[in-house]
Amino acid sequence: MVTVSELRDELERLRTRFDALRGRLDLPARQQQIATLEQQAADPHLWSDPATAQSVMQRLATLQAEVTRWQSLDEQLSTTAELLELAEDDPALLAELERETRRLAEEINQAEISLLLAGPYDQASAFITVQPGAGGVDSADFAAMLLRMYTRWAERHGWKVALIDEMPAEEAGIKSATIEVRGPYAYGYAKAEAGVHRLVRLSPFDQAHRRHTSFARVEVMPEVDDTINIEIDPDDLRIDVFRSGGHGGQGVNTTDSAVRITYKPGTPEQIVVTCQNERSQLQNKETAMKVLKARLLERELERQREERRRLRGEFRAAEWGNQIRSYVLHPYNLVKDHRTGVETSNTQAVLDGEIDLFIEAYLRSDLGREESAPAEQP
Structure with a gap:
């Protein structure tokens, strides 16, 4: 004692x-x-x-x-x-x-x-989008694993989770999915997860059962409420409606209620947002517009973060080699965050949503970088 x-x-x-x-x-x-x-x-x-x-x-x-x-x-x-x-x-x-x-x-x-969590949008709810990268079927399956991980993580915090859009891949996993995580400081925590994630495992889709490396990208955006003014010119939008997808059965929507909004179509700034979780076309359109505004806000926040990195003398190329975290399931078990060095061998717990150890370490290290950044010159 x-x-x-x-x-x-x-x-x-x-x-x-x-x-x-x-x-x-x-x-x-x-x-x-x-x-x-x-x-x-x-x-x-x-x-x-x-x-x-x-x-x-x-x-x-x-x-x-x-x-x-x-x-x-x-x-x-x-x-x-x-x-x-x-x-x-x-x-x-x-x-x-x-x-x-x-x-x-x-x-x-x-x-x-x-x-x-003192940023201007840290208290907001969040949209989390997961997309597969290099790695074929394994990448699509990895994206689905991450989607499940974030859903479990949000539920552990007592936050509400809603599936905004999901596009299944042909063989397994997903081509893309977006969830809304509604709760206090959801964005403040979830923003630590934005970036490229890497998985190493024996592929269940390889007949020879060889080890494969796959990647997935995670985007995190703050939900924009009515007090935040995001101006969008209606002329910059193309709105398409289509029939919601599904796996069959009574839940499949047989009306053209799904909505796809394309912002500045055909330009380098193009953003495509899809919503099909509601049965009402109007509700899907409203939700899609919320996600679009969140993407535009996050784009501006990222521009500001890149400027701060430039002032600190940091350079980070946008390529797959710059993954923020690796999940190794073979030949050993390890999840390691490359930004902070935090790691654990309990890979199953992490994939079941126990990721706060990585998030909290990142928030502490990010604060340290902010406090050591040189003052911006007028």
């Missing part, structure tokens, strides 16, 4: 870390924002604009929960330290305080992650 002295040292380390994180939070500024938003919420004319009112109330609730969380952690650290002085001759109390200290350490870890 841990000693009182060892637990006291651990609590002191947690207190030092907590105070440093709280300083970065700038609690007085958060409290001032709460006061301002409370004044807006009290304005009887606020709800004349429902979109703005909803945004104000959501932001207020988020800030209030954030401040309450940090104040509660502060009190729990102080209380635990005070009780520790009574545990010298009380093994049962010491054991309970050891468990409480471990819980507080995890709470502080999670509070730190919340500080990393």
Whole structure:
């Protein structure tokens, strides 16, 4: 069992870390924002604009929960330290305080992650698109494996998942699929998954059962709400309707309800978005437009990220050799994130959605890169 002295040292380390994180939070500024938003919420004319009112109330609730969380952690650290002085001759109390200290350490870890999700769109829901790359049938199957992984991951967080569009491949897997992950900070977490993923395994589609390497690309986009203005010229759009696909049976839609929107067709900027998850053509069109706006926003965010990389002197070519993560199922089991070096041999758990260890490591490393970036010259 841990000693009182060892637990006291651990609590002191947690207190030092907590105070440093709280300083970065700038609690007085958060409290001032709460006061301002409370004044807006009290304005009887606020709800004349429902979109703005909803945004104000959501932001207020988020800030209030954030401040309450940090104040509660502060009190729990102080209380635990005070009780520790009574545990010298009380093994049962010491054991309970050891468990409480471990819980507080995890709470502080999670509070730190919340500080990393401070981007302008990190609180938003997300669209995740998975597409196969090089590797033939194995690549299409790998894309389906990733789609399942992200669905399981989102469900572990208690977020709602909706399939927006899925195009099955001929033999196995998918040609493309997009899901909507609806929940607080879904984009803030999921953005860490954007990039090329690599799979190494004995191919179940090779009669000789040889080892194959395949790739898939993951795109992550923030959902755009009514408070974000994304201007789209109707002349830049081509809208096609067609019959929804399916695997047969009663669920197949027999009307032309699926919608395909092409933005700036025939140009290098062309974006194609398809939605067929709803039975209503109007609903599919509205969802497709939401995905298109999300893609346009993510395109601008990526341009800004590339500019920051340029300022840091980084160069990253857009080629398959720059995968962000490798999933090796043969000749050994290993999943390794190449950006952070984090790895695990529990490949099945990862493919079942346990990917937070990679996401949290990436968020911490990405913050470090942002803080070390040179200031942009005016």
